[in-house]
Amino acid sequence: MAQVRVTVDGVNYADDVEPRTLLVHYLRERLGKTGTLVGCDTSNCGACTVHLNGQSVKSCSVLAVQADGGEVLTIEGLARDGKLHPMQEAFNEHHALQCGYCTPGMIMQAVDLLGDNPDPDEREVREGIEGNLCRCTGYQNIVRAVQSAAQKMKPGAAADTPAPASVAGGGN
Amino acid sequence: MIPAKFDYVKPASVADAVRALREGGDDAKIIAGGQSLLPVLRLRLAAPSLVIDLGGIAELRGIRDDGDRIAIGAMTSYYDILRDDLVKQHVALLGQATETVADNQVRHRGTLGGALAHADPAGDLGAPALALDAEMVIAGESGTRTVPAAEFFVDYFTTAIGEGEILTEIRFPKYTGWGSHYEKFNRTAQAWSMCAVAVAVRVDGGSIAEARVGLTNMGTTPIRATGVEQALVGQQATAEAIRAAADRATEGTAAPSDADAAADYREHLARVLTGRAVLAAAG
Amino acid sequence: MTTTAEPTTTPSPEVGKARVRKEDARLITGRTRYTDAITPQGTLHIHVVRSPLAHAKVLGVDKSEAAASPGVIGVYTAADLGVESVGLPCAWPITPDMKAPQRPLLASSTVHFAGEGVAVVVARSAAEARDAADLVDVDYEELEPVLDMEAALAEGATLVHPDLGTNENATWVLDSGEAGTGGRIGDAIAAAEADPDSVVVKRRFRQQRLIPAFMEPRSCVVDPSGEQLTIYAATQVPHILRTMTTVTMGLNESKVRVIAPDVGGGFGGKIGVLPEEMLCVALANKLRRPVKWTETRSESMLAAHHGRDQIQDITITAKRDGTVTGLDVHLLADMGAYLGLVGPGVPILGAFMYNAIYKIPALKFSCTNVFTTKTLTDAYRGAGRPEATFAIERIMDELAVELGRDPMDLRKQNWIPHEEFPFTTVAGLTYDSGNYEQATAQAVEMFDYDGLRREQEERRRNNDPVQLGIGISTFTEMCGIAPSRLLGSLSYGAGGWEAASVRMLATGKVEVTTGASPHGQGHETAFSQIVADQLGVPFEDVEILHGDTQVSPKGLDTYGSRSLVVGGIAVVKAVDKVIAKARKIAAHLLEASEDDLEFADGTFTVRGTDKGKAIQEIAFAAFVAHDYPEDMEPSLDADAVYDPENFSYPHGTHLAAVEIDTETGRVHLRKYVCVDDVGTVINPLIVEGQVHGGLAQGIAQALFEEANYDEQGTLVNGTLVDYTLPSAADLPNFDTAVVSTPATSNPLGVKGVGEAGTIASTPAIVNGVLDALRHLGVRDIEMPTTSQRVWRAIQEAQGRSTQQTPVDTHSPGAGLGSIDPNNPQEEEVQ
Known part of the structure; x- marks a missing residue:
């Protein structure tokens, strides 16, 4: 057994795990974070994508012990204060999911992609999510959703609700 | 999907890692980024008794200007290589090849040293390392030695890294202004x-x-x-x-x-x- | 509580509105329950020990070391569990003399495909079960594998099941001459051969073996800790699974409950009744603990049923003026080692579609199903109809080449003109509606067909290294499976109806149950739209319940593009009954005659007055039951079972522009346009999504996917590394549109859309690839049209011989990089 201390979706955990425990199994089976899914055993499908220390990773390809001391964000922690992340909203608005199985990983990867490239063109989106397989959508609406979220997330983009007067027009 | 059991150590220095490797013997495996090793473990194509994680050794990470060379720590991730100005300026080919490796998630975790030590002939980083006459710095019990890329790749999944040795750094001559x-x-x-x-x-x-x-x-x-x-x-x-x-x-x-x-x-x-x-x- | 109906503006109809899906709220936040997330306290986990060999005698199973492994409850063979004589069901005996082997839960004396289970380990944790499985020592004696269908049928072939005396499962024939629906194909061929003004074109096409590759691996949990045995399963067919489980395992049907929670895709791949599911049932009953199985992706690739795998010998006859006079279809279909639930019937689902949209006077279809020592095949998106569409659309192109005609013009000459609907085809089906001219005209315009033809000419003239091809597919399909009587005439073991019920709650909300069990299609949203319109209630007030045999006890589940066309109509029929009951109560409360009531936008009004009752008020009145007509029960709730009279026949025109780098053989799909007629569109967003996904799968058959076996019968690309599913970076944007000629066979006018994209797109791509290369002398390229196959075809057409492609080689350079999971060797990994 080895000890792992990790923060997941804002909560601190300390657990003894077998060193062979994959991060995704730790999340699902020890922490009950079953929103993160397993779709393959060769690191291809990306369904298990989470953020580790601010970067997207396939949580089947990280040992839980390797995440020791780290911070993990899963699909379950993406919405803040009951408000969906713009990427989640965009997936809904653009019908970017059908069975939903690739969706958690796809959204987490898409969020990461926009962190590196806030305004990707179609090709850049397609290449940015090439590590995430979807069998339902043909990807077209996923690409639309990611580009739409990018526009909404741009600094100064019109938010759903008007910003308070004190900061309106700040634009940063 | 579930690897066979193994023990795990995460040394804080190269010396400790070399020691762990010696003590672990034949059944010890090094994990760098783990993006090749973990699929192999999950499918149980390998079942090491000990996994030595180089992730705790800060000195193995980073890219520096070393005079007429660019020196890249073995544990430097693809992602960091892709964003590095020294690489762009002096070893652009390495960046271009790195960009094609796997996908974003894998590039966040995967490392240059891991890829070269793994020596998969289908891997994308061996060819640029070889073409650019990179040098591999290898640490062992008796210190470090340097192996030119031309002598590094020995066979299918086999390199000049000997038993009890660890690849610590890869040095590229500068190709400033080359296409x-x-x-x-x-x-x-x-x-x-x-x-x-x-x-x-x-x-x-x-x-x-x-x-x-x-x-x-x-x-x-x-x-x-x-x-x-x-x-x-x-x-x-x-x-x-x-x-x-x-x-x-x-x-x-x-x-x-x-x-x-x-x-x-x-x-x-x-x-x-x-x-x-x-x-x-x-x- | 009589209210005066306010003059309100009529709400815009829900049907036709691009509603975003109700389902998504959970799926985008991870608040999901796929089966693997269900682990009742005390659950035991199983791991199946699978044969690495395709065909072998099992001489012995040494369980001792595994049984002693930590956490292991037990290790069992079929004999240990007393299930040696249990056989998994096949529901479709296509002929009276069909040969059907027993398909066991675990192989006892002989294994018949690589991946078949031999023993099962039960342990406290999945990891411990997996660890112990490595310790089970099975002693095999290798037998000759049976891999090639034609060799399997030859005299003296090794038999997969010696007790059957043959590798032939059955031969099924549809002959328009015999049936009286058309002429005799023999006459048509003889006439064409004798006539210098006619042509006979023969081609052989191969439908490669495909893997459905739903994203959620299969999983089940069987929980015996209740009065009913509860089976949670990643299945498309909870109702069929319930009935078949009781039949297979000898249980009382009322003691079994099946729940399909969130299900991550199926595409036909989850219609099975699985050995692993039945093992969990047997073990849960034996051990009195919940028992769980979740497969790995590699297990799924190996052991879950595959699709397609046919050899198609097609002969078409035509006059030189282009008029098609006959079509002869002879198929060999690989069943694999056993028969799946509907496996033998899959090719037959295509039999009626070979004539497609064309007026063909004579048709003969004959299919011989063959056993091999490979993974069994069964339904995969389109099931039989993609094969039919591929064959007819490919041979129409071949005929056009033979006659020197533009392939689109040849199609137009032979298709059924819109004014001739309804049209009874040579296969005996009656197409109720369609307009091929309209869909084609729109597609041709969107595609810039003429412009691309000009560019193609130019590239040919310039000897451009990148050649352009234009691929056409003008398809139709039959969906909405199915009229029960017709299924009966095909010897299918069940009906094709669907059930629904509508419950009006006291607060005016509406619960609808459907027997169609969704796994990504969006039933909850689309069905809510239908009910909202029919009942005049807000979309948000409708709840669609499904996927639990205690909640929606009656149903035949989801496959064959049937959910809307059959299940949706059942919902409409149930709503009709609710409205009829509500009308009685409304008349009673309003003291009016039923005949004087009008129902619109959820309110009954007395004609010529302003008196009215909203459906919600009537629901409350029925609930309190203080005042209702004496001749009825105080309830608005209603059930309906709908059995369709006919299939529905979506159609469309799909056009592909493919660029081929003749130096490397790389095929690049540059542009894809499709115009589909799926009848009335309930939700354009969902329709578009279904088309996109269908296209991706059909295109993947043309370009990327194939399950390869080596000479030992081992699946050599059984992981997602080397079974190359396309990613976003491998596909273009599709340019899709719909036109609509409503179906006349159902009250909504809907036709179904789940399979259309897959059925239509494969031949469009391959026709495009060949169109780009035919002038170089290339005649055919097998699917998938990989860069290597394209390059080799060009070389051979140019008279340069190349070496054979070793399709079955273990794959260095693919696989895990160069690591071959099927043939592991020593490697250094860091």
Whole structure:
């Protein structure tokens, strides 16, 4: 057994795990974070994508012990204060999911992609999510959703609700 | 999907890692980024008794200017290589090849040292390392030694890293101002290279003054296309001259055959892709 | 509580509105329950020990070391569990003399495909079960594998099941001459051969073996800790699974409950009744603990049923003026080692579609199903119809080449003009509606067909290294499976109806149950739209319940593009009954005659007055039951079972522009346009999504996917590394549109859309690839049209011989990089 201390979706955990425990199994089976899914055993499908220390990773390809001391964000922690992340909203608005199985990983990867490239063109989106397989959508609406979220997330983009007067027009 | 049991250590220094490797014996495996090792463990194609995690050794991470070389710590991630200005300026080919490796998530975790030590002939970083005459710094019990890339790749999944040794740093000569290109051919975006060509050229007054060409997945190791290099030097960078030189791409190769590409098709690809890569690099 | 109906503006109809899906709220936040997330306290986990060999005698199973492994409850063979004589069901005996082997839960004396289970380990944790499985020592004696269908049928072939005396499962024939629906094909061929003004074109096409590759691996949990045995399963067919489980395992149907929680895709791949599911049932009953199985992706690739795998010999006859006079279809279909639930019937689902949209006077279809020592095949998206569409659309192109005609013009000459609907085809089906001219005209315009033809000419003239091809597929399909009587005539073991019920809650909300069990299609949203319109209630007030046999006890589940066309109509029929009951109560409360009531926008009004009752008020009145007509029960709730009279026949025109790098053989799909007629569109967003996904799968058959076996019968690309599913970076944007000629066979006018994209797109791509290369002398390229196959075809057409492609080689350079999971060797990994 080895000890792992990790923060997941804002909560601190300390657990003894077998060193062979994959991060995704730790999340699902020890922490009950079953929103993160397993779709393959060769690191291809990306369904298990989470953020580790601010970067997207396939949580089947990280040992839980390797995440020791780290911070993990899963699909379950993406919405803040009951408000969906713009990427989640965009997936809904653009019908970017059908069975939903690739969706958690796809959204987490898409969020990461926009962190590196806030305004990707179609090709850049397609290449940015090439590590995430979807069998339902043909990807077209996923690409639309990611580009739409990018526009909404741009600094100064019109938010759903008007910003308070004190900061309106700040634009940063 | 569940690896066989193993013990795990995470040393804080290279010396500790070397010690752990010695104590672990034959059944010990090193995990760097883990992006090749973990799939192998999950499918139980390997079942080491001890896994030594280099992730705790800060000195193995980072890229620095080392005079006439760029030195890259073995544990530097693909992602960090891709964003590094020194790499862009002096070893652009490495960045171009790195960009084609797997996908974003894998590039966040995977490391240059891990890829080179793994020595998969279908991997994309061996060919540029070989073409660019990189040097591998290898640490063992009796200190460190340096192995040129030309002697590093020994066979299928086999390198000059000896028992009890660890790859710690990769040093690239500077190719400032060279043109370069990595031309990769695969079945789908996720698939490994069926064949790929790494090219760096120095063009002087419209003619090719120097050329470096490396091939991916054309044998049991990355292969240096010296015939092409020789044929290119002194030539005008025209399509005809480049194509003629590229015809020598298969010299010294031993192309594998598989369902995606039998040897003759791979050889054909190597010639076509070499021509395209040199044209792009020289353009 | 009589209210005066306010004059309100009529709400815009829900049907036709691009509603975003109700389902998504959970799926985008991870608040999901796929089966693997269900682990009741005390659950035991199983791991199946699978044969690495395709065909072998099992001489012995040494369980001792595994049984002693930590956490292991037990290790069992079929004999240990007393299930040696249990056989998994096949529901479709296509002929009276069909040969059907027993398909066991675990192989006892002989294994018949690589991946078949031999023993099962039960342990406290999945990891411990996996660890112990490595310790089970099975002693095999290798037998000759049976891999090639034609060789399997030859005299003296090794038999997969010696007790059957043959490798032939059955031969099924549809002959328009015999049936009286058309002429005799023999006459048509003889006439064409004798006539210098006619042509006979024969081609052989191969439908490669495919893997459905739903994203959620299969999983089940069987929980015996209740009065009913509860089976949670990643299945498309909870109702069929319930019935078949009781039949297979000898249980009382009322003691079994099946729940399909969130299900991550199926595409036909989850219609099975699985050995692993039945093992969990047997073990849960034996051990009195919940028992769980979740497969790995590699297990799924190996052991979950595959699709397609046919050899198609097609002969078409035509006059030189282009008029098609006959079509002869002879198929060999690989069943694999056993028969799946509907496996033998899959090719037959295509039989009626070979004539497609064309007026063909004579048709004969004959299919011989063959056993091999490979993974069994069964339904995969389109099931039989993609094969039919591929064959007819490919041979129409071949005929056009033979006659020197533009392939689109040849199609137009032979298709059924819109004014001739309804049209009874040579296969005996009656197409109720369609307009091929309209869909084609729109597609041709969107595609810029003429412009691309000009560009193609130019590239040919310039000897451009990148050649352009234009691929056409003008398809139709039959969906909405199916009229029960017709299924009966085909010897299918069940009906094709669907059930629904509508419950009006006291607060005016509406619960609808459907027997169609969704796994990504969006039933909850689309069905809510239908009910909202029919009942005049807000979309948000409708709840669609499904996927639990205690909640929606009656149903035949989801496959064959049937959910909307059959299940949706059942919902409409149930709503009709609710409205009829509500009308009685409304008349009673309003003291009016039923005949004087009008129902619109959820309110009954007395004609010519302003008196009215909203459906919600009537629901409350029925709930309190203080005042209702004496001749009825105080309830608005209603059930309906709908059995369709006919199939529905979506159609469309799909056009592909493919660029081929003739130097490398790389095929690049540059542009894809399709115009589909799926009848009335309930939700354009969902329709578009279904088309996109269908296209991706059909295109993947043309370009990327194939399950390869080596000479030993081992699946050599059984991981997602080397079974090359396309990613976003491998596909273009599709340019899709719909036109609509409503179906006349159902009250909504809907036709179904789940399979259309897959059925239509494969031949469009391959026709495009060949169109780009035919002038170089290339005649055919097998699917998938990989760069290597394209390059080799060009070389051979140019008279340059190349070496054979070793399709079955273990794959260095693919696989895990160069690591071959099927043939592991020593490697250094860092």
